[in-house]
Amino acid sequence: MFGGGGGLNPRKMKQMMKQMGIDVTEIDAEEVVIRTADHDLVFENAEVTKMDARGQETYQIVGEPEERDRGELPAGTDEDEADDDEIPQDDVDIVVARTGAREDEARAALKANDGDLAAAVSQLE
CATH class of the missing domain: 2.20.70.30 (Nascent polypeptide-associated complex domain)
Known part of the structure; x- marks a missing residue:
């Protein structure tokens, strides 16, 4: 051509x-x-x-x-770091504000409840 x-x-x-x-x-x-x-x-x-x-x-x-x-993580990424990215910081802040819990407790409650804000708040109250 x-x-x-x-x-x-x-x-x-x-x-x-x-x-x-x-x-x-x-x-x-x-x-x-x-x-x-x-x-x-x-x-x-x-x-x-x-x-x-x-x-x-x-x-x-x-x-x-x-x-x-x-599902394999890239080299240099640890599993905790990848898990933290799954829960939005805004959701953690809401749970902390509603319950007075520490940030790590709020994040753990959100993870345990598959990101459900109401269930995480109930668990921590």
Whole structure:
């Protein structure tokens, strides 16, 4: 289609894509995760490009993925840290305000009650 001895020069390619209404943007991504039913594909420091062709966005990821089982924590993350992220700080603050409990007690009560504010308050009163 484009014929020639070694391909197009990148500048010429960008001009042609712009003429066809295709906008290309580099994304400074730290990590890209693709979740499947069985595992996650995790790309760290991947090159990510977004192409917008008349409203249709397409993403291209270039890099080597690490395959992780679903639910496996990234290296360097401890389980307590991951659990703390599950309970919103606002919910902890509400339970502390209503019961006068310490923050760690409120968080534990929310975890024990699957994030149910009323049940956590009842448990601590």
